Amino acid sequence: MKIKNKAKMDKSKHKAKHTRKAQQEIFGFVIIVMLILVIAVIFFGLALQRAINNPTYEQYQKANDLLFVMMHYTTDCKNKELSRVIELCISGDTCKIEGNEISACDYMRDVFSEILNVTLGNETQLLNRPIHGYWFRINDGELLNISAGNLSGNIAVGYYVVPLTEGSVTAELWLYY
Amino acid sequence: MKIKIKHQEKVRKAQIQIQEMAFVLVGLFLLFAFAFLGFAAWQTSLMKQQATSLRLEKATVMINSLISMPELACSKQLGYCIDEDKLVLFKSYIDKYELLFKSARINYIAVKRIFPKIEDSVECNSDNYPNCNLHVLYNKQDEDTIIHSSFAVLCHYDMFTGNRCDIAEVLVGIKPET
The missing domain is CATH 1.20.5 (Single alpha-helices involved in coiled-coils or other helix-helix interfaces)
Structure with a gap:
């Protein structure tokens, strides 16, 4: 057992x-x-x-190109380039546009806004993606600070140093895509 | 008899263990195979992104070279500036540059004034210049052509206001490499 x-x-x-x-x-x-x-x-x-996506050469190039061409655009303000109108704004000068005297700073803001709205339309793209917003400022926003559209997503930044008679100012363009 | 049964049990045990080992090996192999496939797919997408990025970089360099050509560039201004008067003349002898454009795989070149804005697209010729906004220099594009663009300043001499510069877009069509 x-x-x-x-x-x-x-x-x-x-x-x-x-x-x-x-x-x-x-x-x-x-x-x-x-x-x-x-x-x-x-x-x-x-x-x-x-x-x-990290920013690449083409992305920065587009922002820098646009800044350069804007600064060299000939305005109706004494037939001066836009970069010279910035100097007029700093000195408190005025522009005679179609017989009316307007502040150089107001004229500068209007022209920059118009150029950016026209050039950064739906057709402009970065890396096959449309630009849906921009932020443009001169001298850290002291002279000019304009923005439009959706300020989110990827960013491409361009810088341009505007030489003045005395010193210089820096223009920044932030493109959102 | 007992010894025989024990031996048979040992053999069966060994067979089961070998089977288990085989299953483990097959399982591991499948896992590594899936991991490798995932890695290969990731690497392929990375390479495609790099190819696109390189193609865009090459196109930008090509556009900048075109703008900087002495046949088109502004005499006084440095940078992205096209002399519109030179541009109009350049159209008349553009066929001499066909070999250069073919070797660079360029099959479309146009300069379009975008600011001040003109509503309709008016192609420039000797009659309407400078009251027009589109200069088509070279057009041999096909369905494979990819158009790249860059901004440039477009300057011409005006007898009333002197040198006048507008904002333009340089459009270059490039045939991608196969």
């Missing part, structure tokens, strides 16, 4: 040992799978972060 019970106990111990071993192996396999999944998730997360 004792021998039979002992045999039975040995058999059940043996079975339990087997089951435990199988469970350990499955557990080990699950750990490997989870490790690989975690590595894959981290990997794809990093890849997605790098996929965000």
